[in-house]
Amino acid sequence: MASPRITKILSVFKSSKPINPCNLIKLFSCTPFSRPICTKTHSYYSSSFTSDHSGIVDGLISIFTKPPFNPDSQELKEFGLKLTTEIVETVLSGFKSWKIAHMFFNWASNQCGYRHNCYAYNAMASILSSARQNAPLRVLALDMVNSHCTLSPGALGFFIRCLGGQGLVEEANLLFDQVKKMGLCVPNNYSYNCLLEAISKSSSIELIETRLKEMRDLGWMPDKYTLTPVLQGYCNAGKFEKAWDIFSQLYERGWVDSHVLSILVLSFSKWGEVDKAFELIERMEYFNIRLNQKTFYVLIHGFVRASRVDKALQLFDKMRKLGFALDVSLYDVLIGALCKNNELEKALYLFSEMKELGIYPDVGILTKLISSLPREREMIQLIEEMPEDLDTKAMTLLYNSVLNGLVNNGSINKAYHLLRATMGYESNGDIEVERFFMIKKFVHPDTTSFGLVIDGLCRANKLDLALALFRDMDGIGCKGSLVLYNNLIDGLCNSNRVEECYELLREMEELGFKPTQFTHNSIYGCLCRREDIAGALNVVREMRVHGHVPWIKHSTLLVKKLCKHGRAVEARDFLASMVREGFLPDIVAYSAAIDGFLKIQEVDRALELFRDICDRGYCPDVVAFNIIINGLCKAKRISEAQDVLNEMLEKGFVPSVVTYNSLIDGWCKNGDIDLAVPCLSRMVGKEWEPNIITYTTLIDGLCNAGRPDDALELWNEMERKSCSPNRIAFMALIQGLCKCGRPDAALVYFREMEEKEMTPDTFVYVALIDAFLSNSNPPLAFDILKMMVHNGNFPDSTDRNHLILRDAIFKMSEDARTSSDVKNLIADGSIPAILYTTCVGSEGGLEPIP
Structure with a gap:
């Protein structure tokens, strides 16, 4: 849902208020890059140069660029005595190598009677920034300050922009403060604007706001070039509301242009607000402000990443209507996204369109389409369109896309026979596969080809075929890969063929493939499903050696299966062994072991395990507390259950409805109904809404205590609170009323139960x-x-x-x-x-x- 601020801003765009002509002039005549660069520049040669100066420039460039360079030559010494800042700037502009320029700059620094001014420093800074040489650029900034070089506000701004352009925000900020403190420059609004532009490239919002306030305090009013980098900074930091505040100020002053709106549109895309980004683009058209080609490209890719192919296609259509050049990369990203979304009709339409425009699809587009097509005939048509001059690598990519498409379509047998056909085996006579034979003359299967088919065979549980195909790889010079071994091991483990997994594991290690965490966990999971404790622990020890971690889900499954079969002691011992091996089991596994002891009435052992994990600093969760409380209540050890509840509260846990239901059930079964009823009031007071189990337990307890009127009152309260009685609740009330000698009242609820089409159990009829x-x-x-x-x-x-x-x-x-x-x-x-x-x-x- 859009915030009120967004709605307000967008409503401004929808206004029919005429546009101020003056604002339009500002809007279209100014861009963020139309400011003058505040440093002196000299063409090669300046009109003010004498012929003598020109000779010095030519001579210096020749000496520094033509090997061998001799720093002690007499000619160079003579040139050193004639240096001026204009000559140095002109020479610097004549070098193509930043290294030679930097060497010359350092040489000039050491010449007697010469001193760099701010324009020479800026010329060197520009060269280093363009060459992305951050280390020497930092040293240059420090040298300029140490030399006490005075700077004009424009020169300071230029150097700051050179630093900011390379992301040296801290250095830019420090330079600004140093020259101001040392009296080397009195910054003006341009200097501050350049500093804000540098800071905006980071997410340092506090620094932006500090500098903006400082600028205002000095009497410099923010202009368009002040607010634009501030907007960029807020957008980079994801400060949505503050970004809109700045945008409002820009709009109200008539400073909105394509650059400003592009900042917002790209930020919307980055934040996942695709609809808002698209709406802004349409408002831009209302102002006759259009995005440039680069922004369109970035947005289309961003929209696709956000899974909004619909809006990406609309942008693509806008590009087409505006006459922008469309290239294969845009078609590639859009066709790929449509294939991923299974929108094949649209993907094929774009494919046909690009061919009509003379943009021939590359192999990447063809592979995406072939892999996604549901019918083999369509695959064949695409293959027939491929150019004949494709190299081996491209042909293999296409071939693998056919295999991938067949596997994805469930035609694993056809993929298998096609692969075998290209290996030199006879076809099985399948007509569709025969039509793919045009490929086999050009293609030699690679490891990826085998990986696709073997993975498909494993998923189809055709493991024997997968293993046979794997063994055939070596015969045509294809070697197995780690992924292939992992897929086969995982498939065999899922089919409980762990002995064969060990054989593959030994084989892959002999070939130099190191088992991954996935490899070991596939085997570990199989052993856990088998309830093979010894085998599982052996794999755990092996995993520890390799620095791998056993997956918690497998350990927990083993504990649950052991407890289900009454082997809680073995489950506990397994968890202890895991701890000794250095792997701390999940609390879910411990909870399952505790519950396993309770199910075989080993309450003391369950409590001992619970205390043990607490003493070792392993904090149980609410579920673990509930399990032990419920077990103690069922064993009629209510006072101990209450002690555990108090411990739970002391540790900061919030009891759930399940916690109180266990205690209420324990009190009721123990004949302590007067302790159970007040618990209901405490639950409501603490906003833990009682559920149908709570009410049913209390109603049954009240009837067992000979208090049918209280039970009926509670039943009515339950209905008033919109807690609808279920079949169990009806049966509990009916049986309870019968026990209390109130069969006529019980019959009323029996009839109501029938009306609700609930079937009573036999004991209700008998009661x-x-x-x-x-x-x-x-x-x-x-x-x-x-x-x-x-x-x-x-x-x-x-x-x-x-x-x-x-x-x-x-x-x-x-x-x-x-x-x-x-x-x-x-x-x-x-x-x-x-x-x-x-x-x-x-x-x-x-x-x-x-």
């Missing part, structure tokens, strides 16, 4: 039947039984509810109000025989229902 019978209401109990019969939902013989239901059926068969109905259900086979063949009799024995 209702048993409760209605206990309330001497067999007819309603029978209604529930009929629902069970209709749903065919009966407890099996191992379920404790089986006996309760069997006894209930006997009671209903003995009651006059339901006896005949029960017997009818038995007669038509609606009730399983196991529930009525033997029932509890009146004397406590077993007897059949009549």
Whole structure:
């Protein structure tokens, strides 16, 4: 969403207010580079030169450029006595080599009666800056200060720009302060503008703002050339709002030109604000201010990097309409981006367009298109268009793009047979592959060719073919690469063929390829999936020797798998071994080991491991705390769970809803409902919103404590807070009300549950039947039984509810109000025989229902 400031600025562009003609004159007649360079310059030769001076210049240039150079020649000594600053500047401008110019400048410095002035220093600074010779440029600045050379404000500005142009911001800033402090120059607004321009190339916003304030305090009012580098500095530093402030000032004073707007547009692109950048470009057109070709190129590449090919294409269209020259590099970046986005129709359109314009696509464009085309016929058409004079390297690139395209399209078998065909093997008779045979006369597969196909075969789990192809490489003079070995090892590991991986590992080491972190972790991951602790630790030791780190995800997976199979002790020992090897496992792995101990009821061992990692300075996270608190609560060691909670709070961790749910469940199961209920209030007070698990646990606890009214009140509160009850919550409430002798109320919620199309478990039916019978209401109990019969939902013989239901059926068969109905259900086979063949009799024995 655009900020108000952006909207305000852009609205200015949309204004229909007429443009001030004076501002337009300023706008189009001034550019950031139209300022005069404030140093004296001399053409080779100045009109003020005498013939004697011209002879000295020619003589000096000849002596310094023609070997051998003799610094002690009599002629050079005589020239040294006649030196003037004008002669030195002119001689410097006549050298093509910065080294010779620098040697001459240093020689002149040592001549008796001669002293460089600021213009000579500037001439040398310009030469060194153009040659990007930062070290001698720094020395030159220091020498100028030490020689107490006076400078005009313009000369100071020029030298500052030479330093700034090479990114020597600190040196520029120091020079400015030194000459001012030593009284060598009184800077003016131009001097400050040059300094701000130098500083803008860095991100030193504080320094820009300090110099700008200093300039204003001295009475120099900022002009266009002051604010433009300030804008650039803010843009470079990503100070969005401040950049807009400066832009506003520039606009209000009529100083906006193509350079200013280009700064903003490029910055928008850099910040990823492609839409805003494009909108600014269109506003530029409203002012008849257009970007130059270089800016268009930079923006198109920037838009593509930002994954905004749509806007890049629109810019490309603008370039075309404005008559700018389009070259192959632009088509390359756009076609590549369209292929990446799978917009092949647009990519092919650009391909056709460039050919119509006489811009022939290079190999890079062809390879991008071929690799992306979904049909082999289209690949063939492109291949047929390639020029015949392509060199071997270009042909191989095209050939590999065909292989890559086939692999990407899932035609791995065709890619395999094409590769074998170019190796000299017979074709398998595939017509489409035969059409590619025009290539094999020109192409010799390289390592990349094999890498593409082998990688595709590995991903298709055709490992035997991949290995066979890998072995065939050597026969045609292609050597394996580290990437190829890694892909094969990874593929074999994913197929649990670790023994073959070790063979490849030994082979690659014999060939001089050092295993990478990926190599070792592929094998390590396979061993972890196998639960091979000894093998995994051996690889870890090998990784330590090579300076590699085992991936945490594999270590954690091994711990989880061990714990899942009840091998928590081995999981703990594995983690201890990892520590001894110098690799600290992730807290997730430790949490899994703690949870593994808890699952096998080894609470003390879990607590011991938890304490151990805390004592070693390994800070558990909230999940680890929750696991141990939940385990202690399930073991009815609530006081210890509370101690862990307090420890958690002392360490600055914020308990989650899961933390409190575990404690509430523990208190409820321990019969401490009066401790559980206040916890709910604390959760709400601390803005930890209770969830359905919280409410369900408390409702069940209140019912177990014989407090059904409180349970119903909590249920209503839950609904008021828009916490919708789920199937588990309904069943907990219904069963709880039945336990409390409130089957009529339970039946209301049972009906509501049915309306919501939630299917109750068997124990809910049994609880209702048993409760209605206990309330001497067999007819309603029978209604529930009929629902069970209709749903065919009966407890099996191992379920404790089986006996309760069997006894209930006997009671209903003995009651006059339901006896005949029960017997009818038995007669038509609606009730399983196991529930009525033997029932509890009146004397406590077993007897059949009549």
